[in-house]
Amino acid sequence: MRSQLLAMSxxxxxxxxxxxxxxxVRGFGATKPGSLLKSQVPIRTWTPWDEQRIGFLEIxxxxxxxxxxxxxxLYTLVATDVASGWTECMGVPSKRxxxxxxxxxxxxxxxxxxxxxLDSDNGSEFLNGHLVHYCQEHRLTFTRSRPYWKNDQAHxxxxxxSIVRKVIGYDRYEGEAALEQxxxxxxxxxxxxxHWQPVMKLVGKDRVxxxxxxxxxxxxxxxxxxxxxxGMTLPRRQRLEGEHASLQPTALKxxxxxxxxxxxxxxxxxxxxxxxxxxx
Numbered sequence: 351m352r353s354q355l356l357a358m359s360x361x362x363x364x365x366x367x368x369x370x371x372x373x374x375v376r377g378f379g380a381t382k383p384g385s386l387l388k389s390q391v392p393i394r395t396w397t398p399w400d401e402q403r404i405g406f407l408e409i410x411x412x413x414x415x416x417x418x419x420x421x422x423x424l425y426t427l428v429a430t431d432v433a434s435g436w437t438e439c440m441g442v443p444s445k446r447x448x449x450x451x452x453x454x455x456x457x458x459x460x461x462x463x464x465x466x467x468l469d470s471d472n473g474s475e476f477l478n479g480h481l482v483h484y485c486q487e488h489r490l491t492f493t494r495s496r497p498y499w500k501n502d503q504a505h506x507x508x509x510x511x512s513i514v515r516k517v518i519g520y521d522r523y524e525g526e527a528a529l530e531q532x533x534x535x536x537x538x539x540x541x542x543x544x545h546w547q548p549v550m551k552l553v554g555k556d557r558v559x560x561x562x563x564x565x566x567x568x569x570x571x572x573x574x575x576x577x578x579x580x581g582m583t584l585p586r587r588q589r590l591e592g593e594h595a596s597l598q599p600t601a602l603k604x605x606x607x608x609x610x611x612x613x614x615x616x617x618x619x620x621x622x623x624x625x626x627x628x629x630x
Contacts, residue, residue, distance in 0.1 A: 405466030408506035416522030434575040441532035467491030
């Protein structure tokens with residue numbers, strides 16, 4: 351066996367290992383550029399974009415396609431408030447404009463603060479007439495990132511990993527049952543993440559010679575940052591405080607773990623075939 355292994359060429363090794371390497375491939379990027387309406391976005395007609403003021407969200411879609419992006423599969427719409435870090439996630443059955451819009455409207459309705467603006471990438475699921483007209487009607491500032499500049503949406507991209515991928519993973523999920531359970535997970539996850547998971551916020555950078563030093567504030571939860579914000583009205587602040595007082599972190603964490611286990615049972619398992627001829 352050792353002599354056969356040493357006699358294999360690099361091409362043969364790659365060919366034999368391909369079925370196994372596919373099992374560890376992370377999710378594909380599913381963003382398709384929207385060629386229309388780029389001249390209309392950004393729309394700065396209403397509230398000027400202010401990263402220190404709550405209510406301005408970065409939004410993005412995360413695909414749950416596994417190693418195969420063919421056919422229809424689930425997505426997650428992620429919305430992160432730049433000032434506080436408050437993050438909402440909503441499962442979406444597809445990246446059709448109407449499905450994404452319904453999920454975005456549901457997120458807006460459960461936000462503990464007033465929505466002032468949206469910032470998206472250049473995907474056609476966001477750059478469309480439906481969403482542009484909606485933002486104009488409700489006086490929401492709508493901006494877009496520069497093409498291929500990931501760091502333009504650094505806040506939501508970080509949450510794509512720390513919230514969605516770390517909890518949901520990279521497997522493929524399809525169908526109504528998986529969508530329902532995914533949103534059940536997010537109902538619990540939004541409470542656990544926003545009320546009980548402190549994060550540090552970058553407040554400055556200094557360059558010393560060839561090194562870049564970053565400065566962060568004291569770690570606080572998004573809930574704490576919202577309470578300290580002047581942009582919260584008294585009724586909204588009281589509702590948020592009441593929600594926080596009703597939560598038990600240990601029980602909440604246990605509920606989340608059970609919900610994730612139930613969701614993982616609904617994954618679509620790809621069929622990996624062993625090479626028909628195992629000989630070198």
